[in-house]
Amino acid sequence: MAYSWDNRVDFVVRFMYDIDNNGFLDDNDFQCMAVRAAVIEGKGNVNDGRLGEYRHIMKSLWEEISDLADDDKDGKISTEEFKGAVKKTCVGKPYDGFPQAMKAFIEANFKMIDLNSDGIINLEKYRYNCITRIAVDDIKTVDEAYNRLLNDDDRKKGGLTLARYQELYSHYLGNTDEKNPGVTLFGPLTI
Template identity: 60%
Template sequence: MAYSWDNRVSFVIKYLYDVDNNGYLDERDFACLALRATIVDGKGEFSHSRLQEYQHIMMSLWEEIAELADFNKDLLQDGKISVEEFKQAVQQCCVGRRYEEFPQSMKMFIDTNFKMVDMNDDGVIEADEFRFNCIMRFAIDDVEAVDDAFDRLLSDDDRRRGGLTLSRYQELYAQFLGNPDENCCAIYLFGPLSEFSLE
């Protein structure tokens, strides 16, 4: 169950988007994501111009997700997207699709996420960067499980390069959200998953 499509989408909600951990998505989450991306990108330094760039990316993503996920048309009333609404939106716009077919702002988020994981800016997510990202995101007590997840992600080309390039990360991210198969290597993109409760 840890690598089921449903649980993978739950992971994305809980550990990538719902920054304030209140169980739903709202505009504040994406404002927080913009600031987080600014600080991570600047390696601790703050830049107003960088913040404006990330605010554009994250607010565009919020607006796109809100439009796709507001099935009951109550967003204007409460400003919130429920977990189920988000899952329906992901199913509608991501399942069975390649990265190139994803909504534009979601692609921008994926690319931004790659930059945040690629801490040394060399264009490749290496084992140490993957490991750091995993342990900073959720509770893990076994580094070997993290290293095993990274190893399972890698193709022979990835191994020759020493990790994941942006194009490979894009492909894996699209499969993580868009491929319900629990046997694809993309299920390990964020490390060893557990079953996640969103309540």
């Protein structure tokens, strides 16, 4: 049940997109995500050019999600509205079939996690990303979640490449099977 599609999408809304924790998504959340991405990528330093790029990516993502999900056009997207949009645009589709703004967000998210920009998300980077978002009382659960993501090729490469991350992200959002390979992409889920 923890890895059901509903729980995975709830997790994305609650822990990744609803930055101001007000229970819904709005433009402010996406602007906050842009600042967060620039700060994390710069390890505390903010490059104005990169911040501008992130603002553009997040503004585009907000507009696309808003067009798809804000059914009552109130400028707020509930979790249920978001789920409806994900069902329409992601479920049953490979990564290449995702909306362009979503793909840009996924690539930006990879860069945020890849702290040293070597093109690989290894165990240490995965751990760091998980503990900044969820409560962890036993690091073994995080390590197990990471190892569940890896295939033999990932192990040879030392972790997840951007292409593999994109594939796993498409499984996380687009595959309703709770045993799919991407269910632990953002850590062990407990909701």
